[in-house]
Amino acid sequence: MSLLDIKGLSYVAGDKKILDGFSMTIEDSEVHALLGTNGTGKSTLAYLVMGCEGYRPTSGEIVFYGNLINDLKIHERAQLGITMAWQEPVRFEGISVRDYITLKKTDVDPAHSLEMVGLHPELYLHRMVDKSLSGGERKRIELASILALHPKLAILDEPDSGIDMLSTQDIVNVINAFKEHGSSVLLITHREEIVIIADKASQICNGKVICSGNPSKVAEYYKSRKCLVCNGEVCAYV
Amino acid sequence: MSELNALMKAFGEAGGDKAILENNEIAHIAVDGHKLLSMNSVEGLVVDAKETMTGISAKVTVIEGIKIKNPVHLCFGVLHKKGTQKIKMDVRLEKNSSAHFIAHCVFPNAEKVRHIMDAVVDIGEGAEMRYSETHYHGLYGGIEVIPKSVVKIGKNGRYFTDFTLTTGRVGKLGMDYSVEAGENAVTELTARVFGHANDDINIKEKVVLSGKNSRSIIKTRVAIEDDAQAEVTGITEGNAEGARGHVDCMEIVKDRAIAKAIPIVNVTNPLAKVTHEAAIGSVDKRQVETLMAHGLTPEEAVDIIVKGILK
Ligand SMILES: Nc1ncnc2c1ncn2[C@@H]1O[C@H](COP(=O)(O)OP(=O)(O)OP(=O)(O)O)[C@@H](O)[C@H]1O
Numbered sequence: 243m244s245l246l247d248i249k250g251l252s253y254v255a256g257d258k259k260i261l262d263g264f265s266m267t268i269e270d271s272e273v274h275a276l277l278g279t280n281g282t283g284k285s286t287l288a289y290l291v292m293g294c295e296g297y298r299p300t301s302g303e304i305v306f307y308g309n310l311i312n313d314l315k316i317h318e319r320a321q322l323g324i325t326m327a328w329q330e331p332v333r334f335e336g337i338s339v340r341d342y343i344t345l346k347k348t349d350v351d352p353a354h355s356l357e358m359v360g361l362h363p364e365l366y367l368h369r370m371v372d373k374s375l376s377g378g379e380r381k382r383i384e385l386a387s388i389l390a391l392h393p394k395l396a397i398l399d400e401p402d403s404g405i406d407m408l409s410t411q412d413i414v415n416v417i418n419a420f421k422e423h424g425s426s427v428l429l430i431t432h433r434e435e436i437v438i439i440a441d442k443a444s445q446i447c448n449g450k451v452i453c454s455g456n457p458s459k460v461a462e463y464y465k466s467r468k469c470l471v472c473n474g475e476v477c478a479y480v
Numbered sequence: 481m482s483e484l485n486a487l488m489k490a491f492g493e494a495g496g497d498k499a500i501l502e503n504n505e506i507a508h509i510a511v512d513g514h515k516l517l518s519m520n521s522v523e524g525l526v527v528d529a530k531e532t533m534t535g536i537s538a539k540v541t542v543i544e545g546i547k548i549k550n551p552v553h554l555c556f557g558v559l560h561k562k563g564t565q566k567i568k569m570d571v572r573l574e575k576n577s578s579a580h581f582i583a584h585c586v587f588p589n590a591e592k593v594r595h596i597m598d599a600v601v602d603i604g605e606g607a608e609m610r611y612s613e614t615h616y617h618g619l620y621g622g623i624e625v626i627p628k629s630v631v632k633i634g635k636n637g638r639y640f641t642d643f644t645l646t647t648g649r650v651g652k653l654g655m656d657y658s659v660e661a662g663e664n665a666v667t668e669l670t671a672r673v674f675g676h677a678n679d680d681i682n683i684k685e686k687v688v689l690s691g692k693n694s695r696s697i698i699k700t701r702v703a704i705e706d707d708a709q710a711e712v713t714g715i716t717e718g719n720a721e722g723a724r725g726h727v728d729c730m731e732i733v734k735d736r737a738i739a740k741a742i743p744i745v746n747v748t749n750p751l752a753k754v755t756h757e758a759a760i761g762s763v764d765k766r767q768v769e770t771l772m773a774h775g776l777t778p779e780e781a782v783d784i785i786v787k788g789i790l791k
């Protein structure tokens with residue numbers, strides 16, 4: 243049985259069809275990269291799988307370990323082992339990095355989680371997860387907190403955006419750490435050097451998967467712009 | 481049990497450290513109702529306190545150039561169910577002195593209690609004062625807290641105050657703080673209040689930036705639930721060249737509670753600048769969703785967010 247099985251998922255917002263018969267499966271401990279140009283519906287897909295407010299499938303099924311989860315709330319999905327790092331993580335007031343990482347998991351070592359994302363624990367454990375953090379620092383702390391949850395499925399929406407080019411290896415390390423824990427990852431990214439460490443990749447365009455398989459091949463296909471978001475040649479997106 | 485022991489027991493239950501009163505290197509005043517139960521002073525700190533018909537009248541002076549090392553603890557309690565306590569404080573920090581006062585206001589059994597604080601504070605040139613006031617209320621809500629202070633900060637002086645009322649019912653709060661900042665003076669006023677049931681919160685904080693290059697921040701954090709009400713007025717006047725002020729008010733509202741924020745900004749010198757931000761509403765949805773994705777229920781998430789804001 244697959245960990246996640248998305249079948250013919252459609253999502254309409256207003257009169258815009260954002261997802262249109264999107265299908266994808268993710269297996270246990272699989273890192274699955276999702277590529278696609280801006281505005282193709284990647285974040286929308288992430289919100290639908292996480293179950294964010296207002297994001298319920300117009301049609302289609304989201305199946306987790308054989309159970310239909312279309313109608314579950316975020317925390318109910320989190321309890322099943324699904325979690326997500328938002329593309330733009332929100333900031334809080336008065337919550338320390340240490341508390342944030344150990345919110346639900348009092349047995350984890352927050353210092354270790356910070357090291358995993360390339361931050362020095364002594365400099366960050368006592369900081370607040372608030373406006374004073376830089377964009378990249380906030381993203382890393384989000385990754386550390388998600389890592390500490392040991393999820394079954396981590397949805398990472400562009401974990402590399404806002405992270406400097408020189409630190410790509412940090413992100414690669416984090417993704418490998420998920421794999422070592424046996425977590426699966428739905429990895430939304432635009433960076434090829436990160437795509438290639440995935441086990442599988444899919445390209446989304448016009449609300450559906452237009453190409454799926456070996457990560458280097460999918461990245462190659464994406465770059466070749468056969469579906470030039472789009473010349474309409476492959477996916478009929480205009 | 482002696483009255484002092486009873487007060488210390490309530491103080492301990494409210495999270496206070498009783499050892500403070502036994503350490504003679506730490507200055508303190510302990511008052512129950514209108515009885516002065518215990519007092520200790522340290523070098524450089526002159527305290528002249530006396531009982532009045534309804535409370536205590538104290539004159540506190542920090543001598544020029546003296547920096548009081550340990551915080552000075554002020555324990556004000558009303559352990560009875562009923563009563564009025566009026567504290568009159570006249571605080572003077574002489575030139576280049578500094579002190580940190582921590583007031584613990586403990587009213588665990590209040591059914592009909594009024595606590596009135598009337599403070600006049602004078603901070604001399606280059607002096608620095610920190611004043612933290614934390615309230616521990618019971619669950620009856622029969623308390624009325626009326627803290628009033630008028631503060632004057634001299635040249636290069638600094639004044640920081642922090643008012644916290646997040647344990648137990650607020651009852652009725654009528655806070656009125658007013659600060660005048662001289663040349664290069666810096667001040668920061670922070671208030672955090674959590675209201676429940678039919679608590680009635682009224683906070684007024686005013687800063688007049690009358691000195692050149694004086695600076696201020698008024699920060700208010702209020703959370704209210706059930707049928708509680710809150711009105712927060714933050715006033716800043718920029719009257720001198722280079723004066724900078726900011727008013728930052730956030731009120732989180734749940735259930736049927738009603739919140740109001742009135743920021744008043746008044747600038748009379750074109751080289752002064754005062755900004756304000758006020759946010760009133762329910763808890764941020766993205767914050768709640770993020771915590772839910774970490775496995776918290778919506779109730780747990782809201783609880784953590786509100787606690788964070790009031791911290
Ligand atoms: N509530 C909505 N109503 C109308 N259009 C919407 C709504 N939400 C999203 N969209 C549109 O749907 C499209 C997909 O948005 P989404 O955020 O999923 O894109 P994305 O693939 O994550 O893009 P990016 O790479 O820029 O992050 C965009 O064109 C967006 O403007």
Ligand SMILES: [Mg+2]
Pocket residue numbers: 284285286329399
């Ligand atoms: Mg996106």
